[in-house]
Amino acid sequence: MGKYFGTDGFRGEANVDLTVEHAYKVGRYLGYYFGKEKQGDDRARIVIGKDTRRSSYMFEYSLVAGLTASGADVFLMHVTPTPSVSYIVRADEFDCGIMISASHNPFxxxxxxxxxxxxxKMDAAVEKLIEDYIDGLVPEIPFATKEKIGRTTDYSMGRNRYIGYLMTLPTRAFKNLRVGLDCANGASSTVAKAVFDALGAKTYVINNTPDGTNINTNCGSTHIEGLQKFVVENNLDAGFAYDGDADRCLAVDEKGNLVDGDAIIYICGKYLRDRGRLNNNKVVTTVMSNLGLYKALDAEGIGYEKTAVGDKYVYECMMENGYILGGEQSGHIIFSKNARTGDGVLTSLKIMEAMVEEKMPLSELTRGLTIYPQLLVNVKVTSKKEVMEDADVLAAAKKVEEALGDDGRILLRQSGTEPLIRVMVEAKTDEICKEHVDAVVDVIRSKGYEVQ
Known part of the structure; x- marks a missing residue:
């Protein structure tokens, strides 16, 4: 991770950690970087999307000012999911894309x-160049002048092209299936219902009236309980909850049970394997995936790779090895044949396809998967690095690992986007999980690392 860019971009509180000046300089450098090799009338072409946060408009204008001042032409998709920007960058051959979003974070x-x-996601080397420019470590870059100044174009057609693309992917229509969608008052509000309606589903939508401050607030994939209740009360066949920028999806079966990212990988992995479409007979997971998933995959004879947390690392592993399915417990699922990043709406379409083709309710598709109880505690700390190198903390984690043996596991890691240490334990019972998590957290607190 760099000084500003973490595993999921440059993120922080608007105008506190991430300011309009930062955004302007990001635009200035990207416009210069992608325009410096252009010849004649050719110029850098960069497309921008945003979610529904109040500050997204502010950052959009700041980026546009920086980009056009460096001579780039900018194309605005407006409110749209992150995966739609990824799709349009490839489909319409842009030099790069920018998504303004803090994903599942508060507004x-x-x-x-x-x-x-x-x-x-952009190479870390380019992000490092941007960081150096922000910090004044490289010479000032020239402004474009006269006819070289960039232009801004409305590109809402890009979002419509993405919607059309999604509609072509399922093998069958969803006629008469009753589906609930929780749009988290975020970017999927502009896309999800249109896709499901076009595919014949009877679509019921909640949390699709964004006002700039209600994104992810008691809704979406971070608050799945609302959708669980909605699915049961309305007798729906399935429900899908997205996060703020719609790059992740969690599902709810017809009984109101959560189907998380691990269960989605299990369902889709089996579905693709049975049709001879699971390349190398392997899926890609992260170290946060549940022990129950690995036991279920072993029973099915499906192999797996484990990466660091972050869909960026999942994607890199998939590309290096030719895998077509990977993802995270949180609902970032990548279908590399169709996308280059996590795509919540695409994921929900793939689950629906499995339900239709298998002629099974969603609850039946998870049979064979037993999720181990898991407890995750986030500790806000003064220094993530010091905690992760502290001998007493590491010794406490090692003691837990030895006590659990093959009946569970502990994971101690630092957040890539926040000042948090995450302590996670999986075991046979909730009581065992709590006992071991508390043992490690108590050491972190006793050493004075916790921020009150």
């Missing part, structure tokens, strides 16, 4: 995600 946070010309 007062925001972020800048940079997407390369292949639709994946």
């Amino acid at each position: 007062y946070d925001n972020g800048i995600k940079i997407i390369n010309s292949h639709g994946a």
